[in-house]
Amino acid sequence: MMLVARRSTLPGLRAGLQDLRSICSHLEILPETEAAEAINRELSSHTSTGLAPLRTWPSPPPAKTARARPVGDPFYWRRLWLTPWVAAATQDLLKQNGYDLVQIEHSWAGGWLMHLQTDAVRVLTFHNLHWVLAERQHQMNQPGSADPDSGRLLRYESALAQSFDLCLTTSESDRALLNSAAPAASISVVPNGVDSRYFDTTAVINGHALSDGHGRISSVAFTGSLFYAPNIDAVQFFASEIFPGVRVAYPDAVFIAAGKNPSASLLALGRDSNVQIAGDVPDTRPYLLGAKVVVVPLRAGSGTRLKILEALSMKKAVVSTTIGCEGLAVEDQVHLLIADTPKAFAAAVVRLLDDESLRISLGEAGRKLVENSYDWREIAEIQESAWADALARKNRRL
Numbered sequence: 050m051m052l053v054a055r056r057s058t059l060p061g062l063r064a065g066l067q068d069l070r071s072i073c074s075h076l077e078i079l080p081e082t083e084a085a086e087a088i089n090r091e092l093s094s095h096t097s098t099g100l101a102p103l104r105t106w107p108s109p110p111p112a113k114t115a116r117a118r119p120v121g122d123p124f125y126w127r128r129l130w131l132t133p134w135v136a137a138a139t140q141d142l143l144k145q146n147g148y149d150l151v152q153i154e155h156s157w158a159g160g161w162l163m164h165l166q167t168d169a170v171r172v173l174t175f176h177n178l179h180w181v182l183a184e185r186q187h188q189m190n191q192p193g194s195a196d197p198d199s200g201r202l203l204r205y206e207s208a209l210a211q212s213f214d215l216c217l218t219t220s221e222s223d224r225a226l227l228n229s230a231a232p233a234a235s236i237s238v239v240p241n242g243v244d245s246r247y248f249d250t251t252a253v254i255n256g257h258a259l260s261d262g263h264g265r266i267s268s269v270a271f272t273g274s275l276f277y278a279p280n281i282d283a284v285q286f287f288a289s290e291i292f293p294g295v296r297v298a299y300p301d302a303v304f305i306a307a308g309k310n311p312s313a314s315l316l317a318l319g320r321d322s323n324v325q326i327a328g329d330v331p332d333t334r335p336y337l338l339g340a341k342v343v344v345v346p347l348r349a350g351s352g353t354r355l356k357i358l359e360a361l362s363m364k365k366a367v368v369s370t371t372i373g374c375e376g377l378a379v380e381d382q383v384h385l386l387i388a389d390t391p392k393a394f395a396a397a398v399v400r401l402l403d404d405e406s407l408r409i410s411l412g413e414a415g416r417k418l419v420e421n422s423y424d425w426r427e428i429a430e431i432q433e434s435a436w437a438d439a440l441a442r443k444n445r446r447l
Contacts, residue, residue: 309329
């Protein structure tokens, strides 16, 4: 099979390497740079490694660029990552090699590749439903008003889904939404997952929790890409509207947000000595281990949140909004606590800070859920089954 993805093996993305190690028995990379050669050497110790193209794209556009996007082109930013040579290079590879299946990651990439001429089964992974994400963000900022972008994205993703042999979503809820928008599409659910051997309390370097630098252990943590609009909003929402309520009960509580490329607005939150924006860190596990509570206060988003699975895999007590844990088979009061208002969210965090036995029970239940349902070793079988079904359907039509 051929996998077309933006950055699953780029330098510094260790989680991506872990995922590949977990699900690949044979991985092929063509090094074009010294950094890529280093990645190739790294992976060769875990897989049988051959050659296939690898090329890099710029990072996501800064917020000020996103705000200046051309009207009527909600996917304008795909031009920053994918250019026509990608479709041409992919088409050439398909002609040169006898691939059974080609899988495209993300709907914005599918636009360039939906018209590939190939006998291979064509698969598109919807990590997010962008029309849902756009509508939620719009309603959060301008409640009750219509969002023109979400309508355009809906039409785009609907047409896209119906042009591929198989579409994959990360949750049953996303599958139902996509099916309602694209009834002719063939859709399977392949959940997001984690390597539970990597996200394990015993795997953390030296087994030490991370100190916040002032002699106190972090009480509350958030992890995730800090340039991503829903995550930016989540951190700001927690710091400004929820955390003050936590500090009424715990004045010395510390909130740490760790993730790459924090926005200027998030960095400004660090002026409060009890709020720390750690930014891009080489390993999030010490931050998770050092937290008594992990928070996921998302008010917008789509797909499913790896940050929750990573925290549960580390046996952490989690408080999430309903949107934050959407699509995951978690149960309130069993695997985590769910709260949607600032007051209720703060109360849930305080409850967990107060109750060590509850933190432990949630952590144990969360770890068991990950091991049984969200470990990559389990999900690889689901992915393989979806591919096999798609190949069988294709063969029946021949």
